[in-house]
Amino acid sequence: MNHVVTAAKRPESAANLPELMQRVAHGDEDAFSSLYDIVAAPVLRAAHTVLRDPAQSQEVTQEVLVELWHTAPRYRTDRGTVMNWVLTLAHRRAVDRVRSTAACSAREKRTAQLAHTPVFDAVSEEVETRMEHEQLRRCLLTLTEAQRQCLVLAYYQGMTSRQIAERLSLPLGTVKTRLRDGLIRLRDTLQVPA
Numbered sequence: 479m480n481h482v483v484t485a486a487k488r489p490e491s492a493a494n495l496p497e498l499m500q501r502v503a504h505g506d507e508d509a510f511s512s513l514y515d516i517v518a519a520p521v522l523r524a525a526h527t528v529l530r531d532p533a534q535s536q537e538v539t540q541e542v543l544v545e546l547w548h549t550a551p552r553y554r555t556d557r558g559t560v561m562n563w564v565l566t567l568a569h570r571r572a573v574d575r576v577r578s579t580a581a582c583s584a585r586e587k588r589t590a591q592l593a594h595t596p597v598f599d600a601v602s603e604e605v606e607t608r609m610e611h612e613q614l615r616r617c618l619l620t621l622t623e624a625q626r627q628c629l630v631l632a633y634y635q636g637m638t639s640r641q642i643a644e645r646l647s648l649p650l651g652t653v654k655t656r657l658r659d660g661l662i663r664l665r666d667t668l669q670v671p672a
Contacts, residue, residue, distance in 0.1 A: 492516055495560035503550040510547055518543065520561065521568040528572035538575055542568045617667040625660030628653055 495516065501509030521542050526535040545567060553563055618626055631637045631645065639657065643650045 492561060496555060499550055499553050499560050502547065503553065510550075513546070514543060517546070517561065517564045521564060524565050524568040525572045528569065529575060534575060534579075535572075538568065538571045542571050545571070613668065614664075617664050620667050621660050621663055625656050625663065628656040629660045629664075632657055 495513065498509045498513045498516075502513055518539065522535055522539045525538040525542070526532065529535050529538065542564070546564060549567075553560065557563070558566075618629070621629070627646070628642055631642045632639070637645070639653050640650060642648075642657075643653045646653070
């Protein structure tokens, strides 16, 4: 059986790439098919060299070829050969994929660490809170009844000095003095720096 390759069926070569790119830039699907046949294998090899993963290399190859179809009008002959341009696209895509994968892996690792790291120790927090409340309760007992009454109304019930004065039927100055003296005594008892 004699195989004759006619001009219409002759496989395209790398020498035809500039002409093919020009036709692809004008939306010629047949030219893209021929371009695809020439560049697909080198693009796959370039992607695999960077990625070392067959599945990801194939995905990147597909992305590069789709990008090639869309960006063909931007190809400029004065900046290098078609093959170099295509392989540059492939290399950049592969590097982007490596960076994306690394960033995703780092995010997942941080998320996993956060999921396993307690935000705080609930038992310690509860013990500390109870100890502080107990210390404050003991300190309040060192105050006079008048001071304690004014402080409780101000800090536990949220009343203003004027509201306390009205409620206790006291002059406003007396309430302010009791609050000030009570806070000074608490500070000294709790040993809080002034």
